[in-house]
Amino acid sequence: xxxxxxxxxxxxxxxxxxxxxxxxxxxxxxxxxxxxxxxxxxxxxxxxxxxxxxxxxxxxxxxxxxxxxxxxxxxxxxxxxxxxxxxxxxxxxxxxxxxxxxxxxxxxxxxxxxxxxxxxxxxxxxxxxxxxxxxxxxxxxxxxxxxxxxxxxxxxxxxxxxxxxxxxxxxxxxxxxxxxxxxxxxxxxxxxxxxxxxxxxxxxxxxxxxxxxxxxxxxxxxxxxxxxxxxxxxxxxxxxxxxxxxxxxxxxxxxxxxxxxxxxxxxxxxxxxxxxxxxxxxxxxxxxxxxxxxxxxxxxxxxxxxxxxxxxxxxx
Amino acid sequence: xxxxxxxxxxxxxxxxxxxxxxxxxxxxxxxxxxxxxxxxxxxxxxxxxxxxxxxxxxxxxxxxxxxxxxxxxxxxxxxxxxxxxxxxxxxxxxxxxxxxxxxxxxxxxxxxxxxxxxxxxxxxxxxxxxxxxxxxxxxxxxxxxxxxxxxxxxxxxxxxxxxxxxxxxxxxxxxxxxxxxxxxxxxxxxxxxxxxxxxxxxxxxxxxxxxxxxxxxxxxxxxxxxxxxxxxxxxxxxxxxxxxxxxxxxxxxxxxxxxxxxxxxxxxxxxxxxxxxxxxxxxxxxxxx
Numbered sequence: 001x002x003x004x005x006x007x008x009x010x011x012x013x014x015x016x017x018x019x020x021x022x023x024x025x026x027x028x029x030x031x032x033x034x035x036x037x038x039x040x041x042x043x044x045x046x047x048x049x050x051x052x053x054x055x056x057x058x059x060x061x062x063x064x065x066x067x068x069x070x071x072x073x074x075x076x077x078x079x080x081x082x083x084x085x086x087x088x089x090x091x092x093x094x095x096x097x098x099x100x101x102x103x104x105x106x107x108x109x110x111x112x113x114x115x116x117x118x119x120x121x122x123x124x125x126x127x128x129x130x131x132x133x134x135x136x137x138x139x140x141x142x143x144x145x146x147x148x149x150x151x152x153x154x155x156x157x158x159x160x161x162x163x164x165x166x167x168x169x170x171x172x173x174x175x176x177x178x179x180x181x182x183x184x185x186x187x188x189x190x191x192x193x194x195x196x197x198x199x200x201x202x203x204x205x206x207x208x209x210x211x212x213x214x215x216x217x218x219x220x221x222x223x224x225x226x227x228x229x230x231x232x233x234x235x236x237x238x239x240x241x242x243x244x245x246x247x248x249x250x251x252x253x254x255x256x257x258x259x260x261x262x263x264x265x266x267x268x269x270x271x272x273x274x275x276x277x278x279x280x281x282x283x284x285x286x287x288x289x290x291x292x293x294x295x296x297x298x299x300x301x302x303x304x305x306x307x308x309x310x311x312x313x314x315x316x
Numbered sequence: 317x318x319x320x321x322x323x324x325x326x327x328x329x330x331x332x333x334x335x336x337x338x339x340x341x342x343x344x345x346x347x348x349x350x351x352x353x354x355x356x357x358x359x360x361x362x363x364x365x366x367x368x369x370x371x372x373x374x375x376x377x378x379x380x381x382x383x384x385x386x387x388x389x390x391x392x393x394x395x396x397x398x399x400x401x402x403x404x405x406x407x408x409x410x411x412x413x414x415x416x417x418x419x420x421x422x423x424x425x426x427x428x429x430x431x432x433x434x435x436x437x438x439x440x441x442x443x444x445x446x447x448x449x450x451x452x453x454x455x456x457x458x459x460x461x462x463x464x465x466x467x468x469x470x471x472x473x474x475x476x477x478x479x480x481x482x483x484x485x486x487x488x489x490x491x492x493x494x495x496x497x498x499x500x501x502x503x504x505x506x507x508x509x510x511x512x513x514x515x516x517x518x519x520x521x522x523x524x525x526x527x528x529x530x531x532x533x534x535x536x537x538x539x540x541x542x543x544x545x546x547x548x549x550x551x552x553x554x555x556x557x558x559x560x561x562x563x564x565x566x567x568x569x570x571x572x573x574x575x576x577x578x579x580x581x582x583x584x585x586x587x588x589x590x591x592x593x594x595x596x597x598x599x600x601x602x603x604x605x
Contacts, residue, residue: 028508029423036420036479043476044442047453054453111341125349131587132580133537135555139562139576140359143569149371151358196599245448248539266448273452282452290449297444
């Protein structure tokens with residue numbers, strides 16, 4: 001690569017646009033983009049397109065695609081109580097995350113963001129569950145929730161708080177029990193986002209407000225939280241998107257049961273698509289799942305993230 | 317407005333308040349830490365117990381540390397096989413992502429050509445498509461390509477679905493590298509690839525580490541795709557192994573806990589080594605994007 005200057009025929013000082021020969025430029029662009037484009041189109045774009053196509057057929061995934069049924073798969077899904085229930089579970093998880101998980105993460109982030117000696121140790125502990133796999137987490141918590149002598153029921157008995165429950169086996173409790181595990185696993189992630197956001201707020205601003213006589217709560221309410229707005233809006237966004245697509249922990253802990261009580265759109269899709277060999281129908285569920293996420297993303301970005309993203313050119 | 321004479325006493329009382337204020341903060345932080353750690357520690361200790369002991373006293377320390385559960389797993393080949401498979405998938409995924417995404421990010425960051433933003437947006441659009449949504453047709457695609465029961469059937473889709481975020485983060489970093497360096501490299505006779513390989517990538521180590529660590533964790537923990545793609549037992553990755561072990565050993569919770577504990581160890585070690593990069597990666601993907 002390192003040819004000596006003497007062998008180059010082009011002058012050393014040249015206009016910026018002509019640093020590279022033109023034919024080489026196009027060649028470079030194509031060559032550098034090709035691997036990414038090939039993998040991305042083949043494994044991301046093509047399957048997304050295919051799922052729309054498959055969703056219009058009754059198809060078991062094996063034979064030829066000949067049973068065209070139009071939008072029947074969609075009307076069937078939207079008319080199925082189990083699917084509508086799954087959708088409502090996704091929404092419930094989203095709401096619970098926003099109402100419980102995120103405020104909890106924010107409060108803890110405020111506690112361990114600054115000043116407190118030993119804060120990095122706490123942060124490290126809080127963030128630890130995030131790196132464990134959902135499967136590991138699910139198995140550990142299956143033991144916590146085990147009806148006979150699980151950790152939770154044993155703890156309740158030792159504290160004389162009753163004999164406990166079959167947490168994952170009771171339809172009214174299963175989804176909430178799984179939600180607690182989601183909080184346990186993911187609060188550290190949101191906390192890390194908030195800590196990063198807090199570190200970008202200049203300490204002078206808060207100190208100045210205190211000098212002017214603002215109470216700690218007033219500083220928090222009028223300075224810290226508003227300045228953290230961008231981070232909070234992103235965290236809400238990620239939380240809702242995650243809730244809409246949730247699969248792993250539920251599959252490990254309850255398989256969507258008992259009696260579909262903790263079903264989500266993703267577990268419903270996998271059950272119908274793979275276990276019952278209805279790939280056309282499963283694809284339709286996938287498309288609905290995608291549309292829900294897509295409409296939400298667009299609406300949220302237009303209405304909420306708009307000002308944060310202005311000028312960054314991201315996620316247009 | 318504060319009067320100057322009350323200022324110093326106020327500062328002193330602030331100092332006092334600060335130390336008092338630590339106490340509730342410590343109490344809350346310690347309680348939450350315990351809630352995080354207790355399930356993990358009881359799991360690790362549970363692996364040293366007999367099933368009877370685990371039933372009667374799940375919170376207690378093991379009466380005698382029993383190594384059988386752990387040694388049974390460590391001497392069988394399954395566990396090591398799964399560690400190996402997970403490692404192969406992880407290393408291949410990350411290496412490919414870094415290489416492919418850097419190439420594309422370089423073009424988007426440093427070359428001007430008509431339609432560049434359009435193509436870039438086409439790539440970042442992928443951030444809206446999580447793997448879950450496309451997994452059924454992806455399965456068909458993999459079957460047509462003969463990639464079922466093949467580790468490549470995990471690696472390539474993982475690369476594909478990680479590209480949008482990777483390209484996005486790397487482009488941001490590449491843009492910050494001064495143009496003069498590139499001009500100097502061309503004057504010295506570097507080609508585009510020479511500049512990319514010898515100058516841009518070495519200078520971008522922090523960003524590459526960030527993207528790499530993020531994907532190491534994602535790949536190591538991936539569950540849905542291996543669940544659908546890998547049926548052959550000797551190809552299973554660790555999450556599949558954990559799930560299958562729980563199914564197979566049913567009520568032998570002491571063994572299950574030993575297996576789960578062993579499966580956590582690589583992730584935890586990795587976490588302590590690379591926490592900084594992981595945090596940087598997550599916040600780069602979220603806070604700035």
